[in-house]
Amino acid sequence: MNNTNINEPKDELLWQIAKERVGFKRSVLSYVFVNLFLIGVWYFGSKENLDYFWPIWPILGWGLGLVFQYLKAYQGNRINDVENEYQKLKNK
Numbered sequence: 001m002n003n004t005n006i007n008e009p010k011d012e013l014l015w016q017i018a019k020e021r022v023g024f025k026r027s028v029l030s031y032v033f034v035n036l037f038l039i040g041v042w043y044f045g046s047k048e049n050l051d052y053f054w055p056i057w058p059i060l061g062w063g064l065g066l067v068f069q070y071l072k073a074y075q076g077n078r079i080n081d082v083e084n085e086y087q088k089l090k091n092k
Contacts, residue, residue: 013079020073027069035059 038055046052 010079010082013082017073017078020069024066024069024073027066031062031066035062 035055035058038058042053042055043050
């Protein structure tokens, strides 16, 4: 019997998890650099009106998106979830 067929779905799941985690790390880098740029635009572009910190809106909005991306990429052990579901279906 060929064991490579058994491991293929698990390998595909690991590949998907790895892609999501790399995507999250890239998103964090983009988040930091773009928001630093926006803060620079705010500071140097409106020196007479520094009372209103408008970059807070993209920082909060994009940050919320990053939280959801983090949860998708890092939370939950999907391999064990799939394995447990497989065992439940197999035992029925």
